[in-house]
Amino acid sequence: xxxxxxxxxxxxxxxxxxxxxxxxxxxxxxxxxxxxxxxxxxxxxxxxxxxxxxxxxxxxxxxxxxxxxxxxxxxxxxxxxxxxxxxxxxxxxxxxxxxxxxxxxxxxxxxxxxxxxxxxxxxxxxxxxxxxxxxxx
Amino acid sequence: xxxxxxxxxxxxxxxxxxxxxxxxxxxxxxxxxxxxxxxxxxxxxxxxxxxxxxxxxxxxxxxxxxxxxxxxxxxxxxxxxxxxxxxxxxxxxxxxxxxxxxxxxxxxxxxxxxxxxxxxxx
Numbered sequence: 001x002x003x004x005x006x007x008x009x010x011x012x013x014x015x016x017x018x019x020x021x022x023x024x025x026x027x028x029x030x031x032x033x034x035x036x037x038x039x040x041x042x043x044x045x046x047x048x049x050x051x052x053x054x055x056x057x058x059x060x061x062x063x064x065x066x067x068x069x070x071x072x073x074x075x076x077x078x079x080x081x082x083x084x085x086x087x088x089x090x091x092x093x094x095x096x097x098x099x100x101x102x103x104x105x106x107x108x109x110x111x112x113x114x115x116x117x118x119x120x121x122x123x124x125x126x127x128x129x130x131x132x133x134x135x136x137x
Numbered sequence: 138x139x140x141x142x143x144x145x146x147x148x149x150x151x152x153x154x155x156x157x158x159x160x161x162x163x164x165x166x167x168x169x170x171x172x173x174x175x176x177x178x179x180x181x182x183x184x185x186x187x188x189x190x191x192x193x194x195x196x197x198x199x200x201x202x203x204x205x206x207x208x209x210x211x212x213x214x215x216x217x218x219x220x221x222x223x224x225x226x227x228x229x230x231x232x233x234x235x236x237x238x239x240x241x242x243x244x245x246x247x248x249x250x251x252x253x254x255x256x257x258x259x
Contacts, residue, residue: 056254063191
């Protein structure tokens with residue numbers, strides 16, 4: 001299906017030349033998910049950077065962190081959205097890097113990235129629960 | 138010398154701000170992705186009590202860990218700036234004349250964030 005005279009390699013891969021329509025569709029969806037999550041993450045990261053710069057003044061203690069976050073629905077929702085954004089954004093970015101190094105996508109890479117997304121989501125939501133709703137202070 | 142070796146040694150493609158912006162965006166993204174699971178595991182320590190979290194926080198008092206934290210803040214800020222530049226290019230249209238200023242602002246903003254964090258940390 002590749003048109004004659006077209007350069008091969010990255011350019012060809014970027015155009016998804018010769019790939020089935022369903023694959024092109026999934027690539028487009030991943031691109032959209034990457035950009036959509038980037039917009040959400042941009043807002044989250046601004047808040048996170050400001051919080052970190054402010055919070056580390058005078059040293060960090062668990063009591064100080066948990067005092068701010070425990071029982072707070074606002075922080076719980078904020079960090080849950082943050083984690084969800086990261087679990088979408090990071091694996092898609094890694095997938096692009098791996099595909100570029102290996103010269104193409106594969107089912108194995110997709111499965112590995114899906115597993116990475118699941119790990120980020122599980123560990124991230126566990127952390128959100130730990131600092132916003134957990135007990136044991 | 139083979140063609141691929143010549144291409145590898147040819148620095149012309151890397152001699153401009155756009156290539157460095159790409160490289161920094163990629164490396165910072167990679168670094169953050171590797172760091173995140175550890176970050177989540179540490180925060181999850183709060184499940185077993187504040188003492189467990191304090192134990193990890195005491196470990197972060199080591200100078201090398203503090204330097205790593207400053208580097209992570211830089212990576213987060215620079216990835217944010219680089220990402221905003223990409224979003225602007227993809228959804229707002231490519232403006233070649235703006236790129237050097239946007240890349241410089243990203244670098245300057247990230248360094249500022251890292252320095253502010255470092256000054257508050259020590």
